[in-house]
Amino acid sequence: MSGMNALHVSAPWWKPDSGRTLSIRGGRPLGGTYPVSGAKNAALPLMVSALLTPHLVTLHNLPANLDVAVLSALLQRLGAGLSWSTGASGLSLTVCADRVHAEKIDRELVARMRASVLLLGAVLARCGEASLPLPGGDAIGLRGIDFHIAGLRAMGAAIELEGGMIHARAPRGLRGAEIALPLPSVGATENLLLAAVLARGRTVIRNAAREPEVTDLATCLIAMGARIDGLDTHVLTVEGGAPLAGAVHTVMPDRIEIGTLACAAAITDGALTLANARLDLLGAAGPLLRAAGVELETIEGGAVARRAAGGLVGVDFTTQPYPGFATDLQAPVMALMTTARGASAITETIFEQRFRHVDELRRMGANIIVRGRTALVRGVPGLGGAAVTGGDVRAAAALVIAGLGARGETVLDGLDHLDRGYDGITAKLKACGADITRA
Numbered sequence: 001m002s003g004m005n006a007l008h009v010s011a012p013w014w015k016p017d018s019g020r021t022l023s024i025r026g027g028r029p030l031g032g033t034y035p036v037s038g039a040k041n042a043a044l045p046l047m048v049s050a051l052l053t054p055h056l057v058t059l060h061n062l063p064a065n066l067d068v069a070v071l072s073a074l075l076q077r078l079g080a081g082l083s084w085s086t087g088a089s090g091l092s093l094t095v096c097a098d099r100v101h102a103e104k105i106d107r108e109l110v111a112r113m114r115a116s117v118l119l120l121g122a123v124l125a126r127c128g129e130a131s132l133p134l135p136g137g138d139a140i141g142l143r144g145i146d147f148h149i150a151g152l153r154a155m156g157a158a159i160e161l162e163g164g165m166i167h168a169r170a171p172r173g174l175r176g177a178e179i180a181l182p183l184p185s186v187g188a189t190e191n192l193l194l195a196a197v198l199a200r201g202r203t204v205i206r207n208a209a210r211e212p213e214v215t216d217l218a219t220c221l222i223a224m225g226a227r228i229d230g231l232d233t234h235v236l237t238v239e240g241g242a243p244l245a246g247a248v249h250t251v252m253p254d255r256i257e258i259g260t261l262a263c264a265a266a267i268t269d270g271a272l273t274l275a276n277a278r279l280d281l282l283g284a285a286g287p288l289l290r291a292a293g294v295e296l297e298t299i300e301g302g303a304v305a306r307r308a309a310g311g312l313v314g315v316d317f318t319t320q321p322y323p324g325f326a327t328d329l330q331a332p333v334m335a336l337m338t339t340a341r342g343a344s345a346i347t348e349t350i351f352e353q354r355f356r357h358v359d360e361l362r363r364m365g366a367n368i369i370v371r372g373r374t375a376l377v378r379g380v381p382g383l384g385g386a387a388v389t390g391g392d393v394r395a396a397a398a399l400v401i402a403g404l405g406a407r408g409e410t411v412l413d414g415l416d417h418l419d420r421g422y423d424g425i426t427a428k429l430k431a432c433g434a435d436i437t438r439a
């Protein structure tokens, strides 16, 4: 069995919703409690980390989304045993990777998900070889993997790119290296960290990404016995080479889901209790949302988000590496700004094609012009429902937010994208009073 057909075996909890479109009748204030899931972008590298050890790794609070299902199918193809459970800690997975078959990476599954490139460092370090189709994923820019490859080469790997495949070999094992990343790439930092913990000797990763998801991965690796210094900074130092033990780790809350739902609460003039939310994870997006008229308050066990009494106000922002404003919140916050008082200049610096939501928001009546990397949004009194398509995971989330705030019916397709990143969003929104149906 291969590809997507394998998902019901490797991730039995994954029940693809048969509906291809989401219909939203907007204008209803959201209320009640929205449970925030574990972070997708932490869960994926954490799952890969389980390949580094023959001992059991248990991850709690995994988000039940399509990317996690796809990655679990990939792990299983590589020979890992998976055991799932659901309880007070959410969705939990125990991985037993006592053997890893480097040659069994599934091409179709890798093509589904860019994060599969994270397998390269871990499988290479564990098996001494790895072959991977060049990764797929969102169409949001070039998203090269040159930093990943240069870093692994510096650690002694021989890597060839041929016929859409990456072939990497390190028959005598990887060795520690000094690596300076040209940009603080999240994926390259994680890939190199995964490789470095098994490489012999010291690796220093300069200009490393310091996104909270990188720290979550490093924390789990440390629990497995890895020696890593410099967490939450741009320089990570790893003393590698010691065999790793198993670990139990709880995935951090999804800061992008927190920001997305705060926008949904504010655009509908509702109030949501975001269970498990941690506002400190928002970085610059926290103060910026407040300046835009979103009240955010920490409470025990989470946070509350609502529109401030003064209403929504246009704000300017530029996406930056953490703790700057997250590129993954650019589309959701742009959706919020479409009906704010005044204008917002929104500049995207991380990815070159991350304005796929703009045309769709325009179809709903938004006033947005794009000049190079900046979108200028002039607030309009209200949006109207329309038929729209989510071109990537965050574009789809932005259109859900816009649909919740719009008059009339919005019909969204491109739901595979939404499913990749948001665990049970339809049911969770419905429970918070949204008029939303998937059919």
Ligand code: EPU
Pocket (backbone or CB within 6 Å): 040, 041, 042, 044, 114, 115, 138, 141, 142, 143, 144, 145, 146, 147, 148, 149, 183, 184, 185, 186, 187, 188, 209, 211, 327, 328, 350, 351, 352, 393, 394, 421
């Ligand atoms: N880049 C290169 N060469 C490389 C690596 C990156 O040129 O070898 C460039 C990319 O093209 C991009 C920039 O560097 O322009 C930043 O990319 P980065 O490597 O940081 O992104 P990523 O690891 O591919 C992760 C998240 C993204 C998130 C970015 C930025 C995961 C699985 N994905 O991607 O999440 O936008 O970091 O924070 O962690 C999403 O969840 O919607 C999503 C796209």
